[in-house]
Amino acid sequence: MDWTPEAKRAIEKVPPFVRKMAAKAVEAYAKDKGMGTVTLEIVQQAKEKMMGRFSRNEDSATDSLSGFNVGMNRRQTMHLTxxxxxxxxxxxxxxxxxxxxxxxxxxxxxNKTLPPEHLHRYWAEVMSEEHVGQPMRTIYIHIPFCRSHCLFCGFYQNAYQPRKARQYVDALLEEMAGTAQEPFAKRAPFQAVYFGGGTPTALSASDIYRLVDGVKTFFPLANDCELTLEGRFHDFGEDKIEAALTAGVNRFSLGVQTFDTVVRKSLGRREPEEKLIHMLTHLRDQGAAAIIIDLIYGLPGQTMDIWEKDLKTYLDLEIDGCDLYQLNIFAGGPLESAVRNQTLPRPATLREQADFYQCGVDRLSAAHQRQLSITHWARNTRERSLYNALSRGRSECITLGAGAGGWLGKHMFFLEGDLNAYIQRVQTGKKPLVMGYGGDxxxxxxxxxxxxxxxxxxxxxxxxxxxxxxxxxxxxxxxxxxxxxxxxxxxxxxxxxxxxxxxxxxxxxxxxxxxxxxxxxxxxxx
Ligand code: SF4
Structure with a gap:
């Protein structure tokens, strides 16, 4: 669909990691209105519709999403005074x-949006000798590829293509090398590195190795630095596991969401329960890294019985930890359409999610798991969930990769999210900043x-x-x-x-x- 220049400028103000989804929602809105071109007016109307639909004051009893947990990437209190x-x-x-x-x-x-023309000046300030910053320091590296788009996810960016991915990893290593030269990067060791996405395990074994080895070569890392590789089970074979471990990964965070094969398949997850259990057992028995899984509650078709079985399977596996997340139905995402069009069984309502949450806390507490935060649990002291804890608190985060974002000093910086634009901008030798927020x-x-x-x-x-x-x-x-x-x-x-x-x-x-x-x-x- 065509976009007017004003409409394009408006959508570019949306943070990179959700921009694609927001643009899709705007186009769907325009199509609904019978428009062939997206204008600024359409962008504003679509935004109001999305924000208004879920606002606190609106009677949404007739909305087909009423009662569900609709996840908005912007807070819903902007208009409250x-x-x-x-x-x-x-x-x-x-x-x-x-x-x-x-x-x-x-x-x-x-937060106030930083003037784009001054972004590089702000970046230079936080990277200078003068900026001491917080003692806790992290690095976030974004891999914007997935093998497929899971229905519940609001963070899908690009389909995995081997050649493009290799080109991207080359650019990422170039960005890493440049950023690591900055005085602030050299000042003190980093306590946690997180490869997130997207799906870092979608990369080839050699690209995984190059990236992990790269971050260890370029940046000073603490001796006990937590080095996490996020991923999923599809196409995560022995060669990739070995490459990651040899390069220095000491924590795998893998997206299970549910072990139930039928529910998994309906959401775009291909591996059956047996394969997940086999791989997790294998990784656990290797003993080379902490093994953490994500579980989601409230998925379409996931009954309380299935949820209890998910929790039991996790406990029986005796891996190092798990994260319990509640399902968000992202506005404009594929799950929203599936729920509206009733092409999937209905997900849990927010009330039902409260029961799932309660059940999760009861089962894991009874099994003497340690609750590290509202969502994170550990079976032992090997699991620290360090990056997650540090990134929410007073720490500094150097971000690398297309669409990455994080707090540094009193600003939050975002990097260019478009893959080709990111690669081109890295090749110019400048940090590919695209927007920023100034913290008060x-x-x-x-x-x-x-x-x-x-x-x-x-x-x-x-x-x-x-x-x-x-x-x-x-x-x-x-x-x-x-x-x-x-x-x-x-x-x-x-x-x-x-x-x-x-x-x-x-x-x-x-x-x-x-x-x-x-x-x-x-x-x-x-
Ligand atoms: S693989 Fe992960 S990031 Fe990609 S679509 Fe699925 S849940 Fe989202």
Whole structure:
């Protein structure tokens, strides 16, 4: 479909990792309206429709997605200016009823977009000798290829093509070498490196080896650096496992989602349960790296019995850890269409997801698994989930690869997401920055809040002292109501999430962040 230049400019403001999906949603909207060209007006209307459809005030009872967990990559509180909107529903059943919906996929502050013409200047500042930064440092490397598009996923970018992938890895190594020369990169060791995507295991064995070896050669890594390779089971054979381990990977994070073969196939996952169990057993028995899997609850066709079996299979495997994620139906994604058109069994509603969550926590706690965060669990102390913990808190992240994004200093930088444009820009020798957000002057406080809530608490007393702000005065009226409803308990100035609070953690986190930002804005402090 054709796009006018104004419409193109508008869509380019969407962060690279979700831009493709947003563009598809806009085109679907335009087609629906009988338009052959996407104009700026269409982009704005589609955006309003997407944001409005899921807004808190709209009566969406007639919407076919009503009651489901619709994942928006932007927070749903942008339009709220009255703190009373942040109160929970008054209910005796906070697990199921405290809020009408999840407010975001990840809690995030309201950030200002950095002027594109100054991006390289900001980047040069954080990469200079002068920028000391936080002691905890990570590297995120993005692999924007997948062998196929899983129906539930909002992060698909490009189909895997061997030649293109090799060209991409060449460019990525060039970007790595250039970035590693910067004074900030050389200053101190990195504690965690994460190869994410997309599907890093879609790459060939030699490309996996080149990349892992490259990051170890170019950057100073701590002796206990966690080196994670994310991936899936399809086309992840012995040659790739060996290449990854030989190069230095010490943690595999593999997307199972569900072991149930029928549910897997309906979502675009090809491997049957037996193959997954065989591979995980093999990796575990090798003992060469920590083995972690992702499980998702609330998938179409996944009953509570299937979920319980998924949890049992994980426990029986005795691998190192697992992450329990709730299903998000991304607006504009293929799962949304499948649910609307009823071409798949219906996924769990948000209420049902609360039951799945509760079941997961009960089963894993009973098996003495250690809860590392709201979503991450460990069977032993080998699993640290270090990158996940650091990236949410006060740490520095150097990002590499098409569509990657992360916090560095007080800014969040995103790299060019279009594959060809990325390769061309790397070849010019400049960091392929495409957009950035400027965190406000209290960005560390906001990140501390998000990180602590993810860990199940918020030490309001210490954070108030550390940041010179009275968090109790800023948020107390809302926090008191959450306590009354049963989402939290307070203990000597520390807010602890209850089981219900943990299920709604993203809302509590987003609301605390919004309250702090709103009040600082009113006081002229941002
Ligand atoms: S392989 Fe991973 S990133 Fe790619 S579409 Fe599937 S879930 Fe998404």
């Amino acid at each position: 009255d703190h009373r909107s942040f109160l929970a529903n008054e209910t005796d059943d906070p697990l199921h009823e405290a809020f009408d919906r999840k407010l975001a996929v990840h809690a995030m502050p309201r 002057q209290h960005h560390l406080l906001l990140r501390d809040i998000a990180c602590q809530i993810e860990l199940g608490y918020c030490d309001m007393k210490s954070l108030s002292a550390r940041h010179g702000m009275d968090l109790f005065a800023m948020t107390g009226h809302v926090v008191d109501q959450w306590k009354k409803v049963g989402l939290i308990r307070m203990d000597d100035g520390v807010l602890h999430l209850t089981r219900a609070g943990a299920f709604w953690a993203v809302n509590l986190s987003q609301i605390l962040i919004d309250l702090v930002q709103m009040q600082n804005a009113n006081a002229g402090l941002t």
